[in-house]
Amino acid sequence: MIRLLGYFFGIGTVMALIVAAGVALYVQHMTKDLPDYQVLAAYEPKVATRFHASDGSLMAEYAKERRLFLPIQAIPNLVKGAYLSAEDKNFYGHPGIDIYGLGRAVLVLARGGPMQGGSTITQQVAKNFLLTNERSIERKVKEAILSLRIEQAYSKDKILELYLNEIYLGLGSYGVAAASLAYFDKSVNELEIHEAAYLAALPKAPENYNPYRSADRAMERRNWVIDQMQANGYVTAAEGDEARAKPLGVNPKKSGTYLFAGEYFTEEVRREVIQRYGMTALYEGGLSVRSTLDPKLQVEARASLQRGLVAYDEARGYRGPIKTIELESDWGKALGEVPGYVDVPEWRVAVVLSAQADSISIGLQPVRGISGALGADRETATIALADMKWALRVSVDGKARAVKSADEVLKRGDVVFVEKNAGGEGYRLRQPPRVQGALVSMDPHTGRVLAMVGGFSYSQSEFNRATQALRQPGSSFKPIVYAAALDNGYTPASVILDGPISIPNGTGGYWEPKNYGGEAAGPSTLRSGIEKSRNLMTVRLARDMGMDLVAQYAERFGVYDKLAQYLPMALGSGETTVLRMVAAYSVMANGGRSIEPSLIDRVQDRYGRTIYKHDSRGCDTCNVSTWENQAEPALVDNRDQVLDPMTAYQITSMMEGVVQRGTGYAVHTLGVPVAGKTGTTNDEKDAWFVGYTADLVTGLYLGYDNPAPLGRGETGGGLAAPIFLDFMTQAIAGKPPVEFRVPEGMTMVSIDRKTGMASSGAGAIMEAFKPGTGPSDSYQIIGADDAYSAAPAVISPATQDAIVQGGAGGLF
Numbered sequence: 001m002i003r004l005l006g007y008f009f010g011i012g013t014v015m016a017l018i019v020a021a022g023v024a025l026y027v028q029h030m031t032k033d034l035p036d037y038q039v040l041a042a043y044e045p046k047v048a049t050r051f052h053a054s055d056g057s058l059m060a061e062y063a064k065e066r067r068l069f070l071p072i073q074a075i076p077n078l079v080k081g082a083y084l085s086a087e088d089k090n091f092y093g094h095p096g097i098d099i100y101g102l103g104r105a106v107l108v109l110a111r112g113g114p115m116q117g118g119s120t121i122t123q124q125v126a127k128n129f130l131l132t133n134e135r136s137i138e139r140k141v142k143e144a145i146l147s148l149r150i151e152q153a154y155s156k157d158k159i160l161e162l163y164l165n166e167i168y169l170g171l172g173s174y175g176v177a178a179a180s181l182a183y184f185d186k187s188v189n190e191l192e193i194h195e196a197a198y199l200a201a202l203p204k205a206p207e208n209y210n211p212y213r214s215a216d217r218a219m220e221r222r223n224w225v226i227d228q229m230q231a232n233g234y235v236t237a238a239e240g241d242e243a244r245a246k247p248l249g250v251n252p253k254k255s256g257t258y259l260f261a262g263e264y265f266t267e268e269v270r271r272e273v274i275q276r277y278g279m280t281a282l283y284e285g286g287l288s289v290r291s292t293l294d295p296k297l298q299v300e301a302r303a304s305l306q307r308g309l310v311a312y313d314e315a316r317g318y319r320g321p322i323k324t325i326e327l328e329s330d331w332g333k334a335l336g337e338v339p340g341y342v343d344v345p346e347w348r349v350a351v352v353l354s355a356q357a358d359s360i361s362i363g364l365q366p367v368r369g370i371s372g373a374l375g376a377d378r379e380t381a382t383i384a385l386a387d388m389k390w391a392l393r394v395s396v397d398g399k400a401r402a403v404k405s406a407d408e409v410l411k412r413g414d415v416v417f418v419e420k421n422a423g424g425e426g427y428r429l430r431q432p433p434r435v436q437g438a439l440v441s442m443d444p445h446t447g448r449v450l451a452m453v454g455g456f457s458y459s460q461s462e463f464n465r466a467t468q469a470l471r472q473p474g475s476s477f478k479p480i481v482y483a484a485a486l487d488n489g490y491t492p493a494s495v496i497l498d499g500p501i502s503i504p505n506g507t508g509g510y511w512e513p514k515n516y517g518g519e520a521a522g523p524s525t526l527r528s529g530i531e532k533s534r535n536l537m538t539v540r541l542a543r544d545m546g547m548d549l550v551a552q553y554a555e556r557f558g559v560y561d562k563l564a565q566y567l568p569m570a571l572g573s574g575e576t577t578v579l580r581m582v583a584a585y586s587v588m589a590n591g592g593r594s595i596e597p598s599l600i601d602r603v604q605d606r607y608g609r610t611i612y613k614h615d616s617r618g619c620d621t622c623n624v625s626t627w628e629n630q631a632e633p634a635l636v637d638n639r640d641q642v643l644d645p646m647t648a649y650q651i652t653s654m655m656e657g658v659v660q661r662g663t664g665y666a667v668h669t670l671g672v673p674v675a676g677k678t679g680t681t682n683d684e685k686d687a688w689f690v691g692y693t694a695d696l697v698t699g700l701y702l703g704y705d706n707p708a709p710l711g712r713g714e715t716g717g718g719l720a721a722p723i724f725l726d727f728m729t730q731a732i733a734g735k736p737p738v739e740f741r742v743p744e745g746m747t748m749v750s751i752d753r754k755t756g757m758a759s760s761g762a763g764a765i766m767e768a769f770k771p772g773t774g775p776s777d778s779y780q781i782i783g784a785d786d787a788y789s790a791a792p793a794v795i796s797p798a799t800q801d802a803i804v805q806g807g808a809g810g811l812f
Contacts (some may be wrong), residue, residue, distance in 0.1 A: 009024045028165075040129060040154065045069055045165060047286025047606050048178065051269055053293045054450075054601065059259045060266045064283045068177035069606065070188065072161035079176055079188050081234030082200035083164065083690040086225045088121040089232055092156055096122045096147035121163050122147040128166050169199060170206030171252065183211070187255040191244040193235055197225040198250075211250040218248060261302040263458035264736055265293050265451075268467060269599050276603075276612070286606030292448035292599055292614075297441055300730040301451035302581075304702065305439045308723035309456050312702065312710075313433030317400045318391035321414035325351060332366045332378050338415050340365065341459040347430050350381070352414040357405035358385045362418060362427065381427050383418065388429035393760035432456065435710070437720075438465035438578045439700035439727065444586035444692060446615070447595045449579070463705070470575035471701055475533045475663075476679030476688040476716065477559065477572035479651055482538075482583060484531050484553035485545055487647040492527045492767050493756030496537045496544075496782045500512055503567070513539055513571065516680070516715070523781045525756040527654050527767070531662030533678060534572055540783035542570035556642045557584040558595070572679060581690050582699040588651050590641030591676075591741065645743045646770045652740050653768050659691070666721040667691060670728055672737040678716030683709045694738040696731060698724055742768070751775045 035300035048063035072080075073598070084091050090098060098120050100365050116178055116705070119127070126146035150159060169179035178201060180188045184195050201209055201221040209218040223244045230240035259266070269291050273282050281287060325334045340349045347363040360383040367377075382717040383406070391409045393400050404410060410416065410429075418427040433456055441451040454464030463469070486492070498521040502510045513535050520536060529537035550570055551563040559576050561570055579597055586595045596614075617635040624630075655675035658664040663678040667689075676691020685707040702711065702719050710719065751767045752759035758775045767775070 005463075034569060040125075040150065040162060043129070043162060044606070045174070046284040049273070049282050049285060049287040049289065051266060051289045051291055053259055053262070053291055053295050053298075054448075055295060057259050057295050059262050059291060059293065060270070061258075062270070062282050066172050066178045066182065067165065067174040067175045068181075069175065069286065070161075070177045071166050072157045072164075074188075075145050075161075075164055075176065076189055076191070076196075078193065078234070079191060079196050079199070080160065080164070081232070081777070082196040082225060082229055083176075083203075084121075085228035085232045085234060086197075086200040087124070087203060089228070091121050091160070094120060096120065096149075102209060117463035119143070120147065122150055122159050125159055126150060129162070155584070167203050168206065169202040169570045170210065181253050181784060183250050183252060185251050192246075193226065193229070193239055194222065194246045195249065197229060197243065198222040198248060200225050211248050215248065221377065222248065259293070259295060259298075261299045261343070261453075262293060262295070264454035264464050264466065265291070265298065265449075265599065267458075268452065268454075268464060272600060273603070288604040288608075289600060290602045290604075292443075292450060292514050292601050293452075294450040297731055298453075301439050301441060301453045301727055304723050304727035304730070305437055305453045306456055307726065308702065308719070309433040309435055310430070312429060312714075312719060314390040316711075317393035317395035318429075318431060319395050319411055319434075321352075321410070321416050323348070323415050324411075324413045325415055327351070327353070327413050330378075331363055335363065335365045335415065336614070338365065339459075340417075341457045343458050346419050347417045348419070348427075350418045350427070352410045352412055352416070353380065354412060355407035355410050356631055357407055359383060360406050360410050360429075361386070362416075364418075371786050381418075383427050383429055387421065391429055391431075432460060434516060434704065435702055436461070436465055436705050436804055437700060437702040437723075439698065439723070440466050440578050441698040441727070441731065442582050442583045442586055442595075442597065443695065444589035444595070445593075445695070445696045446612070447583065447586065447597050448601065449597055449599050450696075452579075452599070461705075465701075465705075466578045468577070469705075470577060471686050471703060471707075472572055472681040473559075473573065473576055473581055473701075474679035474681040474688055474716065475535075476581060476677050476690050476699075477554075477570075477574075478530060478533065479539050479588065479655060479677050480554050480557055480559060481542055481550050481570050482526060482654065483557075483588060483643060483647055483651045483724065484549050485526065485541055487553070487644050488545060488549060490526060490541075490545070491756075491769060491773050491775075492525065492650055493525050493751050493769075494782060495523050495776075495780060496526065496529060496540050497784050498522055498524045498529065498534050498537045501536055501539060501783075507654060511568075523784070524754065525751075527657055527765075528753065530654050530677070531657040533658075533663045537565055538570055538608040542567055544782050550645055553556075553643075556594075557587050559584045572681065578699050578701060581688075582697050585690050585692055585699065587643055588648050588655075589646040589697050590648075591743070592641050592648040593637065593756045594640040594642045610686060643772075646746055646768075649743055649746065650768050650770075651742065655691070656740070663691065663715070663717045664691065664721050665723055666717055667725050667728075668734070670725060672732060673739050674728070675740070676721075676724070678721060680715040680717075684714045686712060687716045687719040689716050689724045691724055691728075693728070694740055696728070700724060700732070745771050747771070747774070751772055751810040755779055 045067055045068050046065045047062045047067050049060050051059040053059055123143045126143050165175040168174050171182040173179040173182040177188055179199050180191055183199065184191065193692050198218065208214060209221050211218050226240050226243050229235045230237060273287065273289060277285065277287065322338060335349065335351050338349050341347060350359055350362040353363050354361040362381050362383060364379045364381060384405050388406060388409065392403050394403055394409060417430040417432065419430050420427055424524050436455050438455065439453045440449060442449050452466050454466045455461050481669050500520060502512045505511045515535050516533065524534065524537060547565040547567060547570065551565050554560050554563045559580050560574055563574055581596045583597045584726045587593065598614040601614050602610055618635055619633050619635050621630065622633040652675045655677055656673065659667045659674055660678055664676050667674060667676060672693055674691055676689060680686030686701050686703040687710060688701045700720055700723055746768050748766045749758060749769055750760045750764045751757060753765050756775055757779065789805060
């Protein structure tokens with residue numbers, strides 16, 4: 001018997017050795033082509049890039065995989081406990097594989113059952129990072145081998161960190177930080193028990209527990225996770241009961257841009273980031289971009305420009321509905337297919353249900369829920385005749401006719417935009433304007449763009465008219481001409497003839513620019529010329545000092561890269577952008593320092609290292625280790641001085657006169673020292689106003705995208721200046737007035753407004769003069785002989801073409 005037992009033992013031992021050898025050979029074979037697990041040490045996931053406003057508000061996220069990487073120390077214990085309870089409660093105790101779980105899976109498979117998971121968190125890391133999702137024994141063996149190796153190379157916390165940042169959790173989110181925002185619009189530190197449990201329920205199969213399509217299954221799985229958290233001691237019984245009683249509470253954060261009214265600004269920042277770092281860095285690099293945008297000013301800029309565009313458009317009458325639909329019993333479905341403007345939430349799409357003489361009955365477009373489905377409610381409202389009076393002027397094919405009743409304007413089935421009245425009763429008829437425009441507001445001392453609006457609505461048109469539209473600045477360019485003169489020997493009291501001028505155009509005809517209105521004032525000072533926006537004086541001034549000097553200053557100020565040197569350009573006939581014009585005025589506002597407009601303050605990489613900052617000022621003593629009674633550190637402003645500070649003050653003072661007595665008079669009620677200049681181009685195709693206080697420069701224009709006349713008499717002073725006033729009133733609200741800074745050494749002399757000579761009588765004005773200059777002792781008139789008009793030899797062929805094609809340029 002003993003010999004027989006020994007025989008069987010020997011056979012069993014041999015068989016065991018053979019099996020062991022077979023297993024060893026199989027494992028050795030499996031390890032030949034295993035991926036290198038050491039790559040996990042250099043793990044750099046695809047992380048979302050985030051844009052923030054100057055106050056830290058989130059503007060936008062860009063990602064192929066929406067992920068925000070969090071170190072394990074930043075992940076709350078509640079969240080870690082939820083995932084450990086749901087996925088691997090023995091994580092901190094096993095060597096990488098769960099022997100008991102693996103045994104159960106093998107037993108089920110041996111009995112003919114399906115292949116089960118039984119994977120530990122370490123195994124899931126091995127699969128997600130190094131293997132495929134193939135369901136096979138070979139993959140499971142490789143997974144187990146890699147898990148054992150990973151456990152030997154990395155700490156448990158490092159493995160859990162990789163897992164919690166890599167897993168896909170639905171709604172396009174990867175990792176717990178992104179999922180917390182995607183599902184609950186919260187950071188992980190703000191999650192409650194029931195929320196953390198729901199996120200921990202998702203790794204198994206996110207789509208199976210979708211909160212909209214499978215709410216019951218999602219609730220069941222979430223409550224199971226809460227049970228496990230309670231069993232493992234992460235929550236108390238009372239906390240578990242309270243958490244299970246709560247609804248899912250999913251509150252998704254919308255994708256795209258998050259900051260209201262910031263679409264144009266955000267897109268401009270996106271373009272710049274791509275230009276600097278490329279598409280891969282934007283969508284995978286995890287950059288943190290702090291922009292210069294001031295959210296409050298941005299909202300005000302949007303509102304002011306929209307009000308101005310709508311007011312101009314409504315004054316020209318009603319052009320008709322968006323479209324007309326057939327009304328059925330459920331009109332909401334057809335109406336729901338009509339796109340609205342998501343960035344103009346004040347406006348809603350509506351359909352006319354019935355029309356009477358004194359009112360219109362409308363049905364409002366149903367509101368879409370979080371899942372994107374139209375709501376079932378059918379809300380109706382009324383437009384009173386008083387709230388659509390502007391539309392009683394009906395414009396058809398460019399021809400306007402007056403009507404008297406509401407039912408002559410709208411009919412059943414017409415789809416229109418409406419806006420709720422301020423008092424909350426009834427709605428006002430609205431119409432998307434055809435006229436467009438742009439507004440930019442900038443800190444003149446740093447070049448930081450605080451607000452930018454590129455049109456009426458980003459949903460209507462993504463074309464950014466603040467940076468992409470090339471428009472003639474008209475007379476808003478004249479301060480550059482006058483600044484060049486003041487910097488080169490002229491004074492605000494210099495007298496120039498404001499009278500007719502005729503210049504041969506080289507084709508047998510003559511270029512004869514005119515002042516707006518056609519009148520001429522005779523000899524006038526430079527101050528009067530800019531206050532009243534005199535074209536004839538500006539042409540004579542540019543001729544007297546030379547267009548080469550005008551071009552030099554235009555390029556130095558950044559208005560143009562290269563300005564053609566012919567006279568119509570002195571009147572703003574060249575094309576530029578709003579952003580460039582605002583930057584040029586910033587030079588005059590800040591005392592003559594060059595300005596580089598910036599929409600980005602700082603860029604940091606995924607590790608928090610600063611890789612770009614706009615402020616390039618140096619400070620040699622800012623980082624000394626000890627204080628030894630030395631002076632306070634000082635930032636060194638190394639920007640170029642492109643304009644004499646005294647010249648900058650002189651032109652500022654002259655543009656204050658534009659507001660106080662000239663074409664920008666509409667702005668004088670602002671209540672603080674303000675300088676600015678209007679601009680209107682040929683045939684009133686563009687209306688401009690650019691102006692500034694001591695610490696804020698704002699510029700804007702109105703015009704059609706395909707340039708067309710705005711209407712006779714529509715000027716920068718009448719259209720653009722009121723929008724400037726509207727915005728600046730909000731921008732400076734609550735701030736004390738700040739006087740423009742007068743450079744040391746300037747003298748103030750009382751002069752005659754007309755002759756420019758010293759005077760203290762009626763009509764006198766205080767004028768600023770540089771040292772060594774002052775009012776003239778004799779009456780001298782620049783351009784009185786009109787010698788230039790008799791000298792066609794100096795007209796080049798290019799200038800001839802420009803005179804014929806460019807016309808007068810700026811008007812008013």
